[in-house]
Structures are given as structure tokens and as C-alpha cells.
Amino acid sequence: MSNVIHIFTGRAIDPATGVLPLPGECLGCFVHRMVEEGGCSDGFGWVEHYRLVRARRAVTLTQRLTNQGCGCDCEVVSEVWEPSPELWSVDQHSGALVAPDGLPPCTKVRPGSTQPCTLWVPAARLAL
Ligand SMILES: [Zn+2]
Numbered sequence: 001m002s003n004v005i006h007i008f009t010g011r012a013i014d015p016a017t018g019v020l021p022l023p024g025e026c027l028g029c030f031v032h033r034m035v036e037e038g039g040c041s042d043g044f045g046w047v048e049h050y051r052l053v054r055a056r057r058a059v060t061l062t063q064r065l066t067n068q069g070c071g072c073d074c075e076v077v078s079e080v081w082e083p084s085p086e087l088w089s090v091d092q093h094s095g096a097l098v099a100p101d102g103l104p105p106c107t108k109v110r111p112g113s114t115q116p117c118t119l120w121v122p123a124a125r126l127a128l
């Protein structure tokens, strides 16, 4: 529970990113939240921030994302994963699916995981 704080003890929080994932918050929800609040880093700034704080041993994380055709934070939560279909709404007028404005609270993952929580699905599944 106090894992995050413990790992960060004695470390200065990067002023550019000075935000921590919430307890149990998954990579998808964290990156989504940060992209909404601070914008995309145009690289894996938020992903790498999450990894350093929460999943230090996942050294191949950004490599794996790159292999999936993903190039930056915002693509992780749009190209690799997308909010689960239940979270989307249908536009009353056009009938088009509308991406959720904000997400419900993260349903949590175990410490050290770089998997998204149940709010996320692989983006390819939605595109079908
Ligand atoms: Zn981006």
C-alpha cells in the first residue's frame, strides 16, 4: 500500500511530471489521466514515469509498446488500449459512438503490473 511512497523516498519528484500514480492505479488509467491533465509527452514520458515508480523491472515496457506500433503516451490509451466499450456513449443525434469524457476510477491492478485494469480493452477489438 505504501509501496509508492517507499520507492520514492529520498528521490526528488521530477518537476515536469511531479505526479504519482494513485495506489493500485493501472498504467492505462494513469497515462490517460496525465495526458488529459498535462498533455502527451510526445514520447513515453508518462509511461516511463509510471514504470519507474510502479514497475521498475518492466524494462522492456516501452519497447513492447513500440513493437505494437505505438509512439507516445496518448497512443497507449488510444492505439494500444481503448476504454472498454461499456464506457462509450452513443451520440443522440448522429448515433456515433462517443469516447468517454472522463473515466471512472481505476479498477486497480496488482503492484508491479504494467497491464491495464478492466476499464481497458485492446484497441484492435473495438476497431472490428
Ligand atoms: Zn501522443
Ligand SMILES: [Zn+2]
Pocket (backbone or CB within 6 Å): 025, 026, 027, 028, 029, 030, 105, 106, 107, 108, 116, 117, 118, 119
Ligand atoms: Zn485502470
